[in-house]
Amino acid sequence: xxxxxxxxxxxxxxxxWALAAIFNTPDVVIVPVQFESSRQCAxxxxxxxxxxxxxxxxQAWTDVEVRKLSNDxxxxxxxxxxxxxxxxxxxxxxxxxxxxxxxxEGVDCIACHMQPDGRVAGTVDNPNVACRPVANRELVQPxxxxxxHNQHGTIDQWKASRFxxxxxxxxxCIDCHMPLRNGDPAQGRDHTMHGGHDLELVKSAVTFTAxxxxxxxxxxIENVAAGHNFPTDERSRAADVFWRPLGEVAWRHLYRFRNPxxxxxxxxxxxxxAGAKVELKIEDEAARGGVEVALFFKTTPYYxxxxxxxxxxxxxxxxxxxxx
Amino acid sequence: xxxxxxxxxxxxxACGKETADVAVTPxxxxxxxxxxxxxxxxxxxxxTTEPTAAPVAELGEQVDGLLATLGGTDESMRRVARDELASxxxxxxxxxxxxxxxxxxxxxxxxxxxEALAKHDNVDSARALLAxxxxxxxxxxxxxxxxxxxxxRLSQTTQDWCVPSLILALRYETDYETxxxxxxxxxxxxxxxxxxxxxxxxxxxxxxxxxAVVSSNELASEAGFxxxxxxxxxxxxxxxxxxxxxWSPRRELETWRLIAGxxxxxxxxxxxxxxxxxxxxxHCAGLLAQALADxxxxxxxxxxxxxxxxxxRARVAxxxxxxxxxxxxxxxxxxxxxxxxGHAPAEAELVARLHESHALETRLTAAxxxxxxxxxTAVPHLAPLLDSKQPYELRIAAACSLxxxxxxxxxxxxxxxxxxALTGGRVESLGPETxxxxxxxxxxxxYRSPRxxxxxxxxxxxxxxxxxxxxxxxxxxxxxPGERVAVRAALLSxxxxxxxxx
Numbered sequence: 001x002x003x004x005x006x007x008x009x010x011x012x013x014x015x016x017w018a019l020a021a022i023f024n025t026p027d028v029v030i031v032p033v034q035f036e037s038s039r040q041c042a043x044x045x046x047x048x049x050x051x052x053x054x055x056x057x058x059q060a061w062t063d064v065e066v067r068k069l070s071n072d073x074x075x076x077x078x079x080x081x082x083x084x085x086x087x088x089x090x091x092x093x094x095x096x097x098x099x100x101x102x103x104x105e106g107v108d109c110i111a112c113h114m115q116p117d118g119r120v121a122g123t124v125d126n127p128n129v130a131c132r133p134v135a136n137r138e139l140v141q142p143x144x145x146x147x148x149h150n151q152h153g154t155i156d157q158w159k160a161s162r163f164x165x166x167x168x169x170x171x172x173c174i175d176c177h178m179p180l181r182n183g184d185p186a187q188g189r190d191h192t193m194h195g196g197h198d199l200e201l202v203k204s205a206v207t208f209t210a211x212x213x214x215x216x217x218x219x220x221i222e223n224v225a226a227g228h229n230f231p232t233d234e235r236s237r238a239a240d241v242f243w244r245p246l247g248e249v250a251w252r253h254l255y256r257f258r259n260p261x262x263x264x265x266x267x268x269x270x271x272x273x274a275g276a277k278v279e280l281k282i283e284d285e286a287a288r289g290g291v292e293v294a295l296f297f298k299t300t301p302y303y304x305x306x307x308x309x310x311x312x313x314x315x316x317x318x319x320x321x322x323x324x
Numbered sequence: 325x326x327x328x329x330x331x332x333x334x335x336x337x338a339c340g341k342e343t344a345d346v347a348v349t350p351x352x353x354x355x356x357x358x359x360x361x362x363x364x365x366x367x368x369x370x371x372t373t374e375p376t377a378a379p380v381a382e383l384g385e386q387v388d389g390l391l392a393t394l395g396g397t398d399e400s401m402r403r404v405a406r407d408e409l410a411s412x413x414x415x416x417x418x419x420x421x422x423x424x425x426x427x428x429x430x431x432x433x434x435x436x437x438x439e440a441l442a443k444h445d446n447v448d449s450a451r452a453l454l455a456x457x458x459x460x461x462x463x464x465x466x467x468x469x470x471x472x473x474x475x476x477r478l479s480q481t482t483q484d485w486c487v488p489s490l491i492l493a494l495r496y497e498t499d500y501e502t503x504x505x506x507x508x509x510x511x512x513x514x515x516x517x518x519x520x521x522x523x524x525x526x527x528x529x530x531x532x533x534x535x536a537v538v539s540s541n542e543l544a545s546e547a548g549f550x551x552x553x554x555x556x557x558x559x560x561x562x563x564x565x566x567x568x569x570x571w572s573p574r575r576e577l578e579t580w581r582l583i584a585g586x587x588x589x590x591x592x593x594x595x596x597x598x599x600x601x602x603x604x605x606x607h608c609a610g611l612l613a614q615a616l617a618d619x620x621x622x623x624x625x626x627x628x629x630x631x632x633x634x635x636x637r638a639r640v641a642x643x644x645x646x647x648x649x650x651x652x653x654x655x656x657x658x659x660x661x662x663x664x665x666g667h668a669p670a671e672a673e674l675v676a677r678l679h680e681s682h683a684l685e686t687r688l689t690a691a692x693x694x695x696x697x698x699x700x701t702a703v704p705h706l707a708p709l710l711d712s713k714q715p716y717e718l719r720i721a722a723a724c725s726l727x728x729x730x731x732x733x734x735x736x737x738x739x740x741x742x743x744x745a746l747t748g749g750r751v752e753s754l755g756p757e758t759x760x761x762x763x764x765x766x767x768x769x770x771y772r773s774p775r776x777x778x779x780x781x782x783x784x785x786x787x788x789x790x791x792x793x794x795x796x797x798x799x800x801x802x803x804x805p806g807e808r809v810a811v812r813a814a815l816l817s818x819x820x821x822x823x824x825x826x
Contacts, residue, residue: 064806077598099685104751
């Protein structure tokens with residue numbers, strides 16, 4: 001080989017090296033965020049955080065009623081669901097387990113979005129930002145919510161409903177409880193976690209009608225819109241049908257929809273299944289004349305005086321109709 | 325030439341980006357289904373050792389006749405009838421079990437049936453008595469006296485396998501009479517979980533209160549203790565004198581069934597199992613320690629939880645819990661349990677996990693566990709965690725543990741940190757509240773004179789001193805939770821100068 005050929009090869013080699021140096025840019029080194037608090041998410045996700053912060057997920061640890069029922073979490077059994085480990089850690093179809101850090105943040109961003117690999121489950125893949133989100137469709141599956149919310153069969157109730165069937169009526173948990181902001185997929189989902197404390201949502205779950213049939217006032221309640229029983233999940237929730245003769249003040253109790261506590265052995269489960277309907281007759285003599293019938297909702301099951309309940313003061317009105 | 329070009333390409337390729345070695349993570353060791361295997365082994369063992377007899381048709385008339393005699397007024401005939409019922413053997417058990425529920429029979433007849441079942445003293449007869457005790461869990465029961473009777477009768481048997489169910493009965497039973505007899509029967513089998521319930525009844529403003537006091541003191545006396553408080557303290561501490569008798573294989577089976585049940589989805593069963601097992605004694609702690617090696621994460625986790633709840637009574641599980649620190653799914657719960665059971669050799673491992681190379685949750689859990697462990701040698705390792713550069717939650721956990729280990733050495737800045745945590749809303753307030761209560765009690769005790777008034781170093785009485793502050797702190801305990809915390813925070817803030825001036 002002559003000198004010219006050798007020189008050419010050397011130039012070729014140098015040129016190749018130069019090209020590699022120019023185009024082989026080093027990876028941008030992303031220092032993943034070590035999440036110690038969900039408050040760190042607020043820096044970039046202010047909207048979602050602002051929606052979540054007053055939600056009942058955020059208050060799962062601090063809510064006064066929860067603290068009372070759990071005796072300030074002296075009943076440590078309650079911690080499993082009220083301060084759960086990341087759902088992706090325990091597994092989608094598995095029961096949640098308790099965590100020991102930032103318990104005060106309740107069911108927080110980290111509990112739902114943190115993956116075991118340290119990345120954050122979301123709707124896009126982006127390894128080049130601090131939380132390194134990865135698109136994970138499991139977030140939208142009802143079984144994701146089931147780790148906590150299927151203890152009383154809410155997800156099983158959904159699976160048995162028409163909303164779980166593929167087709168135009170299909171709706172999963174997040175379609176009602178985390179709707180798209182302004183109906184726009186580009187705007188993401190509302191993190192307010194609408195549920196049993198959202199009276200408009202609760203109200204919309206059932207239709208409440210009344211008519212006089214053969215002289216008897218007949219009340220019909222139908223679970224038309226909830227993808228699960230009405231009410232569901234927490235056994236503390238109750239929906240009561242009351243009535244009173246027109247012009248009277250005191251309400252008279254007619255029926256209760258509720259799943260009783262495990263120790264209330266004498267009481268049946270009267271939750272109204274998705275798609276089911278109940279018809280109640282008011283056969284009292286006082287109901288021969290005009291009556292007013294109403295559906296009230298409570299998040300705690302007991303009235304101050306069971307003999308003389310005062311639903312207008314102690315419960316929230318959902319529906320009211322008059323039967324002449 | 326071609327060789328030169330090829331070499332050049334190889335050289336270029338060699339200048340390319342390095343690729344990291346693919347780390348090969350070794351697979352975790354295969355785990356056995358410890359709980360399920362124990363259940364299977366014991367079920368097989370018991371299936372081959374305990375025969376049952378089929379009921380004989382003619383016995384029905386005989387039993388009915390004897391029960392009717394029990395309902396009569398002739399005491400000598402009733403005595404004969406009782407003896408005959410007891411002598412009928414296992415074949416009569418189903419008939420006697422049915423008699424417990426027969427409302428056509430007199431109360432005396434039904435009580436006689438219960439007595440006979442106790443005298444039969446076999447698995448089926450005890451099962452019938454136990455089913456009656458547990459009836460209120462399944463349906464409304466208008467005859468609590470029958471539950472109480474059956475609870476008492478079980479103490480006249482050797483069927484110790486009833487213990488787990490009797491402990492569970494305490495969780496749901498509302499009739500005080502039944503609770504008291506259940507507690508006595510548990511004590512008969514060497515379990516003193518009922519003392520807690522007796523104390524609740526004794527402190528109630530009901531007609532059962534005096535009998536609960538008597539019952540507690542009788543149990544204490546029978547166990548060789550001065551009073552109920554001494555007995556309860558000894559039970560909680562896992563006193564060797566209260567180890568009870570050796571367990572029957574059937575009792576072990578019932579316990580392993582509960583442990584295996586930790587894997588179930590429905591929390592009701594898991595909660596019940598946790599309630600029962602955390603109120604068992606030393607032998608159960610040994611079984612739970614074995615369960616820490618189970619293949620199911622939930623079995624391991626809940627077993628460790630039960631050991632934590634048992635506290636010092638479960639100290640025999642210390643070595644197994646220490647080994648569990650190598651299980652990433654169990655380490656955190658194992659740390660808490662190590663602290664609670666008081667396994668002193670764990671201190672070094674817990675201290676090591678305070679290091680900042682560990683995740684915050686690990687450091688936090690280790691700090692809490694060191695507080696429960698009650699080894700003062702941990703103080704120098706916890707103190708640096710108070711530094712303001714440390715994560716806030718970790719600082720609070722360290723402060724709480726330091727209050728438990730060395731309350732009189734707490735500096736003012738640490739006390740102020742804890743007071744801030746009461747109402748700051750950044751961490752759970754119960755830990756700081758408990759820690760401040762310990763600190764305040766320690767200070768009050770330090771300055772308590774023999775006449776139970778606070779005095780300063782020159783012997784002068786201090787008004788508004790730590791004793792008074794402690795009294796106010798305790799008085800605030802009856803307020804609603806939010807109000808209680810706010811009152812206590814305000815009280816200490818106002819008294820801090822005085823408390824540190826002593």
